[in-house]
Amino acid sequence: xxxxxxxxxxxxxxxxxxxxxxxxxxxxxxxxxxxxxxxxxxxxxxxxxxxxxxxxxxxxxxxxxxxxxxxxxxxxxxxxxxxxxxxxxxxxxxxxxxxxxxxxxxxxxxxxxxxxxxxxxxxxxxxxxxxxxxxxxxxxxxxxxxxxxxxxxxxxxxxxxxxxxxxxxxxxxxxxxxxxxxxxxxxxxxxxxxxxxxxxxxxxxxxxxxxxxxxxxxxxxxxxxxxxxxxxxxxxxxxxxxxxxxxxxxxxxxxxxxxxxxxxxxxxxxxxxxxxxxxxxxxxxxxxxxxxxxxxxxxxxxxxxxxxxxxxxxxxxxxxxxxxxxxxxxxxxxxxxxxxxxxxxxxxxxxxxxxxxxxxxxxxxxxxxxxxxxxxxxxxxxxxxxxxxxxxxxxxxxxxxxxxxxxxxxxxxxxxxxxxxxxxxxxxxxxxxxxxxxxxxxxxxxxxxxxxxxxxxxxxxxxxxxxxxxxxxxxxxxxxxxxxxxxxxxxxxxxxxxxxxxxxxxxxxxxx
Numbered sequence: 001x002x003x004x005x006x007x008x009x010x011x012x013x014x015x016x017x018x019x020x021x022x023x024x025x026x027x028x029x030x031x032x033x034x035x036x037x038x039x040x041x042x043x044x045x046x047x048x049x050x051x052x053x054x055x056x057x058x059x060x061x062x063x064x065x066x067x068x069x070x071x072x073x074x075x076x077x078x079x080x081x082x083x084x085x086x087x088x089x090x091x092x093x094x095x096x097x098x099x100x101x102x103x104x105x106x107x108x109x110x111x112x113x114x115x116x117x118x119x120x121x122x123x124x125x126x127x128x129x130x131x132x133x134x135x136x137x138x139x140x141x142x143x144x145x146x147x148x149x150x151x152x153x154x155x156x157x158x159x160x161x162x163x164x165x166x167x168x169x170x171x172x173x174x175x176x177x178x179x180x181x182x183x184x185x186x187x188x189x190x191x192x193x194x195x196x197x198x199x200x201x202x203x204x205x206x207x208x209x210x211x212x213x214x215x216x217x218x219x220x221x222x223x224x225x226x227x228x229x230x231x232x233x234x235x236x237x238x239x240x241x242x243x244x245x246x247x248x249x250x251x252x253x254x255x256x257x258x259x260x261x262x263x264x265x266x267x268x269x270x271x272x273x274x275x276x277x278x279x280x281x282x283x284x285x286x287x288x289x290x291x292x293x294x295x296x297x298x299x300x301x302x303x304x305x306x307x308x309x310x311x312x313x314x315x316x317x318x319x320x321x322x323x324x325x326x327x328x329x330x331x332x333x334x335x336x337x338x339x340x341x342x343x344x345x346x347x348x349x350x351x352x353x354x355x356x357x358x359x360x361x362x363x364x365x366x367x368x369x370x371x372x373x374x375x376x377x378x379x380x381x382x383x384x385x386x387x388x389x390x391x392x393x394x395x396x397x398x399x400x401x402x403x404x405x406x407x408x409x410x411x412x413x414x415x416x417x418x419x420x421x422x423x424x425x426x427x428x429x430x431x432x433x434x435x436x437x438x439x440x441x442x443x444x445x446x447x448x449x450x451x452x453x454x455x456x457x458x459x460x461x462x463x464x465x466x467x468x469x470x471x472x473x474x475x476x477x478x479x480x481x482x483x484x485x486x487x488x489x490x491x492x493x494x495x496x497x498x499x500x501x502x503x504x505x506x507x508x509x510x511x512x
Contacts, residue, residue: 002023006103009074010118015119017103018067022090024087027061028061032067034070034074035070047083054159056093075289076117085166094166094167095168103137106138112160116141118256124147128150132151135153135154144250146264186267188268193236194407200395206390211237211239215344216386217346217390221351222394223350224394227348237413270297272297280312295343307349327342328341418487423435450491453493
């Protein structure tokens with residue numbers, strides 16, 4: 001009778017339990033069946049060495065390992081430990097009576113050490129759904145898996161520890177994490193603060209509006225004006241993650257293998273800043289063995305694209321659909337995977353190649369037409385999806401030398417949270433809309449109503465700036481957010497005027 005152990009495979013951000021059957025019979029060859037990839041096929045060579053170096057015997061007979069369901073492709077090295085335990089149990093070197101109660105996961109080195117895997121959190125969530133008693137997992141992944149309660153999590157460092165556990169000789173120390181305590185203890189641990197920023201009050205105001213409504217932002221200004229410094233502090237004024245968002249974000253980082261051994265739960269909003277040489281697949285996700293891209297790693301957080309025009313145009317264009325739909329669908333011949341991608345986009349750019357076009361003090365040295373060519377690297381449809389275009393001017397010496405303490409992130413964050421609470425009540429009956437930036441065109445017509453004076457102002461702005469229908473909606477959404485920050489039920493003309501002001505790249509002065 002073949003011995004069964006249980007492992008797990010991760011597809012997208014969900015896990016599927018894999019049954020590993022091991023049968024030993026007369027013969028001399030080793031076989032793994034059930035659509036294994038190269039890493040899985042090579043596992044028996046690693047396992048043979050690990051078993052021998054751990055002081056046990058590798059059977060010199062025909063070994064057939066079946067990974068079920070057989071029609072799902074098995075990838076990676078996380079099945080090593082479960083296969084090794086199955087072989088030892090089938091050859092009666094360890095007790096097999098309670099193997100069925102545990103998921104067993106881990107890559108094995110030639111010496112028998114257990115190496116980390118990816119996707120421990122979604123695997124643990126699925127194990128609890130299927131009522132497994134516990135998980136045997138590499139020690140480096142134990143805290144990550146332990147945030148799922150009602151499961152026994154044992155972090156192991158060697159094959160010998162697992163054998164001793166199943167033989168009843170020695171039980172590893174159980175890893176226990178108080179999820180709520182961990183979450184609430186670290187929820188405000190941001191290294192950067194807006195109090196560090198001298199001057200730039202108008203830019204802070206724009207970022208406060210962006211945070212309050214979940215709007216995308218592009219910062220345009222010369223080198224050294226503080227664009228990157230401001231962008232890095234945006235997460236510190238966003239509302240804290242709730243526990244559901246923290247779990248969802250942690251799952252994505254777990255699948256991508258981005259969690260450190262000391263981490264169990266991501267408690268602060270992610271901030272991702274990919275280099276401008278990134279490929280489109282690395283940005284949106286995919287590949288032969290699909291993995292989440294940077295936009296999914298920024299889920300529930302901020303994606304910062306520094307020097308926006310330097311990114312390849314194809315890379316920026318593939319981001320247009322995820323910006324609207326807040327998810328990425330990776331399709332292959334045999335399967336389709338969805339990755340969530342609800343993020344705030346904040347981009348920065350110089351106004352021209354030399355960086356000093358429209359600078360108040362320094363002269364631009366770019367040739368005629370170069371500014372327009374530089375700005376045209378960022379397509380109009382992408383800019384339409386960015387709600388706020390904000391000019392960043394250099395900070396003067398008196399502000400830099402001032403001892404006056406700037407407003408702290410905590411103070412700004414309170415106003416943002418208050419505005420988000422208003423939006424939460426407004427969209428309480430909507431399942432996919434949580435903030436003003438996510439409103440549909442239908443919702444904009446219903447919620448963002450303006451008076452006759454506002455209609456006249458917006459009409460003039462539309463005609464003068466040549467704004468698209470999408471830009472019209474963006475202005476109304478931003479105006480609604482400004483009104484929420486002002487605790488106003490109606491969108492007043494001053495709210496609308498401020499929202500129109502945040503369309504810098506649509507103005508005549510940016511034509512080059």
